[in-house]
Amino acid sequence: MKLATTKKEQTKIKERSKKADEKQKNILEMLKSHGVKIYDDLDNGQFPKFSIPSRSVSNIVYDKKLRQYILGSNAAVRSSRNSAQLRSFTQLMWLAFFANRLTQERKSSTLRDIYYSSQAFAIEFEDQSESDNIIVDLEAVTSKPREDFHIFPEERSSIFGDLTIEYTIPGYEGKKMNLSNHPDGYSIGPSLTTAELVDTSAEIVIAIEKGGLFTRFVEEQVDKKFKSIIINTGGQAPRSTRTLLKRLHEEMNLPVIVLTDGDVYGEHIAMVIKSGSANAAHLRDLTVPDAKWVGVWATDIEKYKLPTIPMTESDIKRCYDLQKDPRYQDGVWKKELDVFLRLKRKAELEAFSKYGLTNITDKYLPQKLELAKSL
Amino acid sequence: MSSIKEQFNQISPSEFFYSNRDLAGFSNPTRSLYTAVREFVENALDACDQKGILPDVHLIIKAVDPDKPDPKPYILTVKDNGPGIDAEHIPLAFGTVLYGSKFGLKQARGMFGLGATMAILYGQITTNKPVTVKSSVDGVTQDVFELLLDIQKNKPVIVKHTTKEVSKKGLSVSICLEGDYSKAGTKIRDYVYETSLITPYASITFDDPKGQKFSHPRFVKEIPPPPTIIRPHPHGIDVERIRRMIVESQFEIPTIDDAMIEKVRKDLGLSVKNLSFTAIMDKAKKKWKTLSRQVRVVISLMSFLKMDFEKLNKIRIEDIDMINKKLHYWDFGDSQSKSVDMDPESQYYKQLTNTVQGEPLTTFLTKRFQRIGPTTAVKFAEYAGFKPEKRMGTLSNQELVNLSDALQKFEDFMAPDSTCLAPLGADPLEKGIKKFFNPDFSAVVQRPASAYSGFPFIVEMGIAYGGDIKSGGPHVYRYANRIPLLYDEGSDVVLKVVNETDWGRYKIKGEPPFIIVSHICSTRIPYKTAGKENVADRPEIERELRLALQLLSRKLAAYMSKRGQADMAKKRANLYAKYIPMIAEFCTELAAKKKEPNYKKILEENAIESKQTVKEENEIGNN
Numbered sequence: 001m002k003l004a005t006t007k008k009e010q011t012k013i014k015e016r017s018k019k020a021d022e023k024q025k026n027i028l029e030m031l032k033s034h035g036v037k038i039y040d041d042l043d044n045g046q047f048p049k050f051s052i053p054s055r056s057v058s059n060i061v062y063d064k065k066l067r068q069y070i071l072g073s074n075a076a077v078r079s080s081r082n083s084a085q086l087r088s089f090t091q092l093m094w095l096a097f098f099a100n101r102l103t104q105e106r107k108s109s110t111l112r113d114i115y116y117s118s119q120a121f122a123i124e125f126e127d128q129s130e131s132d133n134i135i136v137d138l139e140a141v142t143s144k145p146r147e148d149f150h151i152f153p154e155e156r157s158s159i160f161g162d163l164t165i166e167y168t169i170p171g172y173e174g175k176k177m178n179l180s181n182h183p184d185g186y187s188i189g190p191s192l193t194t195a196e197l198v199d200t201s202a203e204i205v206i207a208i209e210k211g212g213l214f215t216r217f218v219e220e221q222v223d224k225k226f227k228s229i230i231i232n233t234g235g236q237a238p239r240s241t242r243t244l245l246k247r248l249h250e251e252m253n254l255p256v257i258v259l260t261d262g263d264v265y266g267e268h269i270a271m272v273i274k275s276g277s278a279n280a281a282h283l284r285d286l287t288v289p290d291a292k293w294v295g296v297w298a299t300d301i302e303k304y305k306l307p308t309i310p311m312t313e314s315d316i317k318r319c320y321d322l323q324k325d326p327r328y329q330d331g332v333w334k335k336e337l338d339v340f341l342r343l344k345r346k347a348e349l350e351a352f353s354k355y356g357l358t359n360i361t362d363k364y365l366p367q368k369l370e371l372a373k374s375l
Numbered sequence: 376m377s378s379i380k381e382q383f384n385q386i387s388p389s390e391f392f393y394s395n396r397d398l399a400g401f402s403n404p405t406r407s408l409y410t411a412v413r414e415f416v417e418n419a420l421d422a423c424d425q426k427g428i429l430p431d432v433h434l435i436i437k438a439v440d441p442d443k444p445d446p447k448p449y450i451l452t453v454k455d456n457g458p459g460i461d462a463e464h465i466p467l468a469f470g471t472v473l474y475g476s477k478f479g480l481k482q483a484r485g486m487f488g489l490g491a492t493m494a495i496l497y498g499q500i501t502t503n504k505p506v507t508v509k510s511s512v513d514g515v516t517q518d519v520f521e522l523l524l525d526i527q528k529n530k531p532v533i534v535k536h537t538t539k540e541v542s543k544k545g546l547s548v549s550i551c552l553e554g555d556y557s558k559a560g561t562k563i564r565d566y567v568y569e570t571s572l573i574t575p576y577a578s579i580t581f582d583d584p585k586g587q588k589f590s591h592p593r594f595v596k597e598i599p600p601p602p603t604i605i606r607p608h609p610h611g612i613d614v615e616r617i618r619r620m621i622v623e624s625q626f627e628i629p630t631i632d633d634a635m636i637e638k639v640r641k642d643l644g645l646s647v648k649n650l651s652f653t654a655i656m657d658k659a660k661k662k663w664k665t666l667s668r669q670v671r672v673v674i675s676l677m678s679f680l681k682m683d684f685e686k687l688n689k690i691r692i693e694d695i696d697m698i699n700k701k702l703h704y705w706d707f708g709d710s711q712s713k714s715v716d717m718d719p720e721s722q723y724y725k726q727l728t729n730t731v732q733g734e735p736l737t738t739f740l741t742k743r744f745q746r747i748g749p750t751t752a753v754k755f756a757e758y759a760g761f762k763p764e765k766r767m768g769t770l771s772n773q774e775l776v777n778l779s780d781a782l783q784k785f786e787d788f789m790a791p792d793s794t795c796l797a798p799l800g801a802d803p804l805e806k807g808i809k810k811f812f813n814p815d816f817s818a819v820v821q822r823p824a825s826a827y828s829g830f831p832f833i834v835e836m837g838i839a840y841g842g843d844i845k846s847g848g849p850h851v852y853r854y855a856n857r858i859p860l861l862y863d864e865g866s867d868v869v870l871k872v873v874n875e876t877d878w879g880r881y882k883i884k885g886e887p888p889f890i891i892v893s894h895i896c897s898t899r900i901p902y903k904t905a906g907k908e909n910v911a912d913r914p915e916i917e918r919e920l921r922l923a924l925q926l927l928s929r930k931l932a933a934y935m936s937k938r939g940q941a942d943m944a945k946k947r948a949n950l951y952a953k954y955i956p957m958i959a960e961f962c963t964e965l966a967a968k969k970k971e972p973n974y975k976k977i978l979e980e981n982a983i984e985s986k987q988t989v990k991e992e993n994e995i996g997n998n
Contacts, residue, residue, distance in 0.1 A: 035965025042959055045976035080958060083947040090954040090961075097961035122957070 020168040020194070024103060027148055031100045034141075038093065047081035048089075053140050053282055060281045062326045067289040068276040071140070087124075091134045092141075094123045099138065099149035106170045108150045108190035111135065140282040147193060147240055157241040158185035158211075160218050161202050161229030163248075165195040183218050185232065193240045197251050203227040204369070205248050207291075209235060209260040209269055213349050213360070220361040226369060229254070237273050242286045245273060249288045256288050257372050259365075262296030262306065263346035264318045267336060275327055292375045293332065294368040298339035301347045304364070307354050308345040315346065332375070400490075400907070401497045404446035406862075408554030409562050411497065412436070414490035415453035415548055416570065417858060420577060422457035422546065424797070427598055430577040431456045434567065436556065438584045446555040448502045449584065451494075454547040459512040462520075469495060469508050469548070470522045470531020491548070496524055498552035505534045507549040514544040556584050562861055564589060569852055569859035573799060573894060575807045594810055595803045606745045608791035609755075609782040611829020611899075614775050617782075620743055621733055621767045628692060628730065629669045631676070636684055642670050652683045672730050675723035679715050680704070695731050700724075733768030736761050746789040755785050783829070791831035793824030796896045798833045799857065808837045808892060815841030815938075818930040819892075822923050827915035832897035834916070836923040838931055844888040849873055853910075854894040860908050867909035869893045872920045881932035882939060889931070893920065951978055 034050070041048035053059070054074040063070045080089045098117060102109055109117065115131040118124075125131040135146050146152070163179045169191045176198060179186050186192060206228045208214055214232035217223075223230055229248065233241055248254050258273055260266030270293030276286050301308055311319075319341045322328050328337055340346070352360035400410035416432060423430035432455050439448040460468055469492065495506045511517040521534040556563075560583065567581045571591035576598045581589040607616070629635055640646050642665075643658050650658065659666070659674045666674070676695075677687060679702050693703040693712065703714045717724050734742070737752040747755070756763040759781035761774075770778065798821055805819040817839040824833050844850070853860040853869050860867065873891060883889065901911040910916065959974045 031965060032967060035962045035967070038958065038962040039966040039968055039972050042955070042962065042974045042977070043972035045973075045980075047977060048958065048962075080955065083943075083950050086950050086954045090957050093958045093961045093965075097965050100965050 020196070023148075024106070027103050027144065028100065030142060030144075031096055031103070034096060035100075047079055049077050049079035049081070050141060051075045051077050052137060055136070055140060055282060060278050064326075066284070066287075067274075067327075068284075068287045069278045069281040070284075071281050088134065088137075091118070091123055091125065091131075092137050094118065094121055095131075095134050095138050099151065102150040103148075106150070108152055108169075110152055110154055112154065114151060136282070143282065143284070145239060145243070145280075145283050145286065147190070147243065150190065152190050152193075152240060153238055156187040156189060157234040157238055158187050158214065158232045159192070159229065159244070160185035160214070160231075161200070161223040163200045163202065163229055163252075164198040165192065166198050167191055167195050169194060179229075180223060185214065185218065185230075188231075188238070188241050188244055190240075193243055197247060200229065200252055200254070201227065202229045202252075202254060205229045205231060205245065205254045205256045207231045207233050207237065207245060207256060207258045207273060208349075209233055209258075209266060210349055213259070216357070217361060220358055222361055222365065225361075226365070233258075233269065233273070236269055239280070239286055242273060242276075242288070245291070246285060246288050249290065255372070256291040257294045257369070258291055259295055259349065259368070260293070261346070261348045262298065262301055262351070263311070263348075264315055264322065264337065264340055266296065267293065267333070267340075268318075268322065271327060271333065292372050294372050294375070295364070296347055296349060296351075297332070298336045298343060301343060301345065304352070306347040306351040308343075308347045308351070311340070311344050311346055316341070316344065401493060404501075404553050404555040405558040407494075407497055407501075407552065408436075408449065408451070408556060408559045409566065409861075410490070411451055411494035411550065411552060411554075412453075412563050413566060413858070414494045415451070416567075416579075418491050418548075419453055419455035419457060419546070420570075420574060420857070423455060423577070424598070424601060426458045427601060428457055429593065429596070429598055430574070430579075432577060432579045434579070434581045436554075436563075436582070436584050438556070439551065441584065445557045446553055448504075448551055449554045449556060450549060450551050451498075451554075452547065452549040454545060456543065456545045459510040459544050459546050460508075461512055462510065462518040465508055465510060465518065465520050466522060466531040466533055469506055469520070470524050470533075492524075494552070495522075495550055496526070498550035499524055501553035502551045504551035507547075509547040509549075511541050511544050511546075514542065515540065517541040565861055566859055567591065569854075569861070570857075572807045572811050572852065572892070573804075573854045573857050573859065575799075575803045575810075595806055597803075599797055599800055599803065602797040603794045605792050605795045606743060608746060608826065608829040608831070609740075609744050609785065609788050610791070610826065612744075612779060612782050614779045617775060617779055621739075621770075628695060629672055631673060631687060631690075631692060633688070635669070635673065636687060639670050639673050640684065642666055649685070650683070652677070652681055655683060668730075671726055675726040676702070678721065678723040679717050681715075695727055697728055697731055728766065731768060732766030735764040735766060737763045739767045745792045751787060754787060755781070758785055758787075790824065791826040791829060793831045793833060795898055796824065796831055796833050797857075798835050798896045799894060801835070804835055804837050804892065804894070808839050808890075812839050812844050812890060813842040814839035814844060814890075816931065816934045818927050820923050820926050822919050825915055825919050827897075827901070827913045830897055830899045832895060832900075832916060832919070834919040834923050835894040835896070836920070836927055837892040838889065838924075838927040839892075840887065840889040840931060840934065842888075844890055846888045847886045848889040849878075849887070850890045852890060852892045854892070855900040855902075855907070855910055856896055857894070858907065860910070862908040865909075866903060868912040868917055869895075869910065869920055871912055872917060872924055876924060876928065878928075881928045882935040883931065891924070891927075893923075895920075948978075 037050075038048040052075060053071045054076050055071065056074070059072040059074040060069055061072050062068075078085050078089055078092070080086055095114070098114070111132055112128060114135065115125055115128040118131060125134075135151060138149070139146055159179055160183070161180055164176055165179065166176045167173060172191065202223070204226065206217070206222065206226075208217065208230065211232050211234060214230060217230050222228060231241065231245065237245070245256055249256050256273070258270040260269045270291070273288055274291040274293070275289060276283075280286055296306070300306065319337060322337055328334055349360065352364055355363075401407040412434060416434060419432045420430050432453065435450075435452040435454075437450045439450060498504065498506065505521040505523045508520045508522065509517055516538050517540070519535075519537045519539065521536075523532040523534055524530075525532050564581070564583070567579055567589060568591070571577065571579050575595035576593050578593045579591045583589070643655070643662060645655070645658065656674075656678060663671070676692060680687070680690070682690070689707045691705045691707070693705055695702055700717045700719055701714045702717055703712060705711075706713050717727070733739070736756055737749065740747045740752040740755065741749055753763050756765070759778060761778065801819045801821045805817060808814065808817050808819065817837065819835070819837040822834040822836075824831050826832065851870060851873050853867060878884070878887075895910060895916065900907075901913050901916070903909050903911045955974050955977060959971045963971045
C-alpha cells in the first residue's frame, strides 16, 4: 500500500480529519452545556441536579426493532442537595470535568488511570469499581460510550488483515498503516479505534474467541485464502473491539462471522457482538445486528465427532438462564442451546486438532464460510 | 439384725442457721464479708429511716493482721447516728436469732434483723470472738456490751457490760470475722457507691483495710416520708394467717375466782354491799355501757345461772355449749356436774356468743383487713358462700381453707394500700442520677402502686445517656427496698425485661453509653433466694417494670432522634461545605467561565438550618 499523495486523496484526508474534529466538537459542546446548567444553578443559589436513566434490572428491556437491550424510561434524579448523593454527584462532576480535559487535549486514559487521577483533585473513590461505576453514570447521562471521552479499558484484543487505517490521534494525524504488516496482529486500542478506515481488500471479518487460534489463522494465511480480516476477541469482546467490528461492517460493508468454543459461553460471546449486553443497555452503536455465529455449534460436536468434556453445574445453569433471554427464542440460537442442554457436553475450538492442526482452517472453516452465506 | 434408732431433737433457730448459713449468704469468706457489710449498713439505715433521722453511717474494715494472706480475720465496724437500742434489749437483739422489732407490715430493707445476727454468728464460729455493741439512746450515756451466742440454747452470753459518757446518740456494732477483702473489695465498694445513689439523703463513709477512704456525702436534705404500718390485704393472706388472726380476735372465758369476783363487785360499785341476784342484774343493766368485756361476760353467765356472788364462788364453769344453748358447770357443794338452759333471745346470750364464737365474718373482715368496708364485706360473704353474720370461731378447717381461697380470688377488693411503701421519689432519684453520671440526658418515672399476691409494690426507674457514662450499655443498677443487688444478676426479672427490649427500636445502637436504675419497693420483695440478690419474675412486677422501661425508652428515643437529627444536620452542613466548592470549581472549567459561581448562598442557608436543629436538641437535653 502506498501513502496518500494524490490530490483526491488529500481532500479525503481533510474530510476525514474534519469529521473527527466535528465529533470532538460535539462531545465538548455537550459537556459544556451540562457544565453551564450546573454553574447557573449554583449561581442562582439552587442545588444543582440532573437526571440519570435508571440502570436497575427492571428498567432494562429488550428492543426488538433495535435488536438489543435498551434502558426503559425510568430515570433517577441525582441532586447535590441530597447528602447521600452529594459525594457521587461531585465524583460525576469531576469526571465530566476530567473527560472534558481529556477530550480537549486528545489524550487517552484507562479506567485505572481515572481511579488514580481522581486523587490529584481530592476526589475519593473507595476503589476502582466505584470509579468505574461513575464512568458508567457519565455514559448513561450523555448516552455516549466512555471511548468518546478518551477513556479506555485495559483489556486488549487484536486484529490482522489487509486493512489500511489513518490515525487521528495527536502526533499521528494523517499517518497511515496497513494491518497485515505484522504477523502477531495489532492490538485494538484508542489509536486504532479512533482511526479512519481507509481501504481494504477483504470481503469478510472473522472474529475468533481465542488467541491461539488467531495465531493459527494468521500462520495458515486465512486472511489471504479467504480474503478476510481476522480479529481475536480474547473471550468476551471489549467495547472498543465491538465498536471496530461495527465500523468494519458499516463503513467497509464487510459481513462479520463469529467463531467460538462449542459451549454456552461461546454462544453468548457471539450474541453480545450481535446484539450487545444488558450491562451496556444505556449505549448504542456497539452492536453488529447482522453478525453471524457460525460455530462451534452443539450440532457440530456430533457432526464432526469432536472430543468433548462434560458441562459443569454453572454451564448448565447458564443454559437455563439464557433460555429465558428473548434473543434465544428462535433460530440457531434456540436450537443450539437446546442441543447443548441435551448433550450436557462441550467442545473447544482446539478439539479439531484431533484431526490434524490445520483441519480447522482446511476443512471446517470453508464449510462454515459457505454455510454463513445461507444464514 | 441391728436397728438404728433415730433420734428426734428439736433444734434452736441458731442451730438451724448455723447449719444452713449458705442460705443467708455466708457461704465463703468473700461472700460472707460482703453480706456482713450489707446487713449492718442496712440495719443502720433502717434504724435512722424509722425515726426520720438523716443517716450518717461509717463503715470500717480493718485486718487483724494486715500481713497475713487472704482469707484472714477482719474487724468490721458500722457506726450510725440512729436512735440506738435500749440496754435491756441489746443482749437479746444481738445474741438471739429471730429476735427483732421489724415484724410489722411495712417496707424496710431487712425483715427481722436476722441477717445481722447471722453475721455475728458467722463471725463467732470463724474467729471465736465476741461482738461489741455500743449504744446510746439519750446521747449522754453509752452501754458497751461484749456478747457471745449460745448456739444450742439460742441465748446471749454477756461477756462484759460497761457504761460510759458520750455526746452523741447512735449505735455501733463491731464484729471479728473471717473474710477475703482482696476478692470482696470490688463488690463492697460497688455496694457502698450504689447504696449512696439510692440513699441520697444519707452520708456514708467507708475506710477500707488498705487505708483508702471512700466518702459519699448526702446531696439531698429531705428524708422521704416514712412508711406506715398497715393491716394486711386480703389477697396476701393464707390459712395460717387467718387462724392466728381469729385467735387474736377471740376472748377466753374468764376464770371466775376470788380476784375476778372482787373486780366485778368493784366495777359495779358493790365492793362492800351484798345484793341479791336480781338487784345485781338491775345494777349491771344500768352500768352496762361502762363495763369491761370481762365483767360483761361474768354478768352474762350469772344471768343464766341466776346466782349471786356467794353462790358463784362455789361453782366452776365447765362448758358453754352455744349449739345446744346449755351452760354446764361443776357445783363444788353437791360435787356434781349441772347445767342450765340459755335463752337465745336474751342480750346476755349475744354477749356470750361474741366471746365464745368470735366476731361475725363481716366485722372480722372490716376490722382486720385493709381495703374492706361493710359493703364489700357483705358482697364478699355472698361470693364466698358464707353468711355475713357467720362467727369466725365456728369455722371448720375446710371452711377456713375456703375462706382463704376466696379472699385471694375475690376481685372486687381495692388494690393494696401503698402508704406502707417508701419509694425514694422521682426527684431525689433524678438528682442522684445527675450527680453520679453527669449525663447528657436523663429521665425518671415512678409508676403508680400495684400489687402481686396482696403485697403492694412500686417501681421507680431512671434512665440516663451520655456524659460520664461508659459505653457498652445498658448498665443496669438494680435496687429493691433501697438495697443494691449486686450478685446473680443473670436470673433477675429486671435484667430479663431489659434484655428483652429491642433497643434498635428506640434508636439505640452499638455499644451505647447508657444506664438504667431500677428500684422495686414492696412490703415483700419476691427474692429468688434468701441471699436477697435477685428478684423473681412475678408477672405483675414484670409488667410494671416493662411499662416503666417503655416510657423511659420512648423519652430516650425522642432525645436520640433529636440528637441524631442535629448530628445529621451538622454532618450535612460539613458535607456541603466540602463538596459544593468542588462542584463549583469543576463546573466553572466545564462551562468555560472565568469566575466561580456564587455558591455561598447555599452554604449559608444550610449553616443556619443546622444551628437551629442543634439549638432544639439542647433544649430537649435541658428538660
